[in-house]
Amino acid sequence: MRKKFICGNWKMYKTTASALEFAEDFKKIYKPKEGIEVAIGAPFTQLKALKEAFKGTEVAISSQNIHWEDEGAFTGEISAPMLKEIGVDYAIIGHSERRQYFGETDETVCKRALKALEYGILPIICVGEKLEERDAGTHFDLVRRQCEYFLDRMTKEQAACITIAYEPIWAIGTGRTASPEQAEEMCAFIRGMAREIHGHELADKLIIQYGGSVKPANAHELLTQPDIDGALVGGASLKPDDFLAIINY
Numbered sequence: 001m002r003k004k005f006i007c008g009n010w011k012m013y014k015t016t017a018s019a020l021e022f023a024e025d026f027k028k029i030y031k032p033k034e035g036i037e038v039a040i041g042a043p044f045t046q047l048k049a050l051k052e053a054f055k056g057t058e059v060a061i062s063s064q065n066i067h068w069e070d071e072g073a074f075t076g077e078i079s080a081p082m083l084k085e086i087g088v089d090y091a092i093i094g095h096s097e098r099r100q101y102f103g104e105t106d107e108t109v110c111k112r113a114l115k116a117l118e119y120g121i122l123p124i125i126c127v128g129e130k131l132e133e134r135d136a137g138t139h140f141d142l143v144r145r146q147c148e149y150f151l152d153r154m155t156k157e158q159a160a161c162i163t164i165a166y167e168p169i170w171a172i173g174t175g176r177t178a179s180p181e182q183a184e185e186m187c188a189f190i191r192g193m194a195r196e197i198h199g200h201e202l203a204d205k206l207i208i209q210y211g212g213s214v215k216p217a218n219a220h221e222l223l224t225q226p227d228i229d230g231a232l233v234g235g236a237s238l239k240p241d242d243f244l245a246i247i248n249y
């Protein structure tokens, strides 16, 4: 049985003060459950404080980016050693907002993921199509290209440490969720691709999340699909009650 993995993505929301308020409120209501991993993807300035606030709980902390070099002249970027130093567990990589607004490509996504793995930070790699691509029926080709790029460049051992988050761009922040069938279809397709490249054992273990307007009201039907192993949750992860309701889907 694969574990479920629910990760919040706070994007560019909250200050450290409001992040700590969230942590205090969430700790009061959250009880760890066997087989369900929980993480929060927060802005860089909040990571250290959140790591401390969640010490001794089972809530993991994720960054929302990570650079592919150990150090260097890369103004505005953050390195794996910097994140490792404060104990960051995961890194969200290649979110569609990064691909769309900050020039992230399949190549930079892959380089970032490989560097994270080198430092024992677990990549959550985001893939997903635009509405035009779905309407044109090219969404499988696009997601295949995005996933193949990094799966081909990883060993089976490396691929065993990643999470893939399928997030159709037309469902992100729009309130328009993919139907459970649409989400399942693509997550199963991704698992099949991982099987072709790295074999059954890896594919059966691979954690594949769905993301895009996941909320308490639709979490159950999405998270009970056979190939959906969790969720990457934006808007609904900002409030402790909503986030918890998704975890308790």
Ligand code: PGA
Binding pocket: 009, 167, 171, 172, 173, 174, 175, 211, 212, 213, 214, 232, 233, 234, 235, 236
């Ligand atoms: P949303 O965002 O849940 O607000 O749609 C998901 C994401 O961007 O990861």
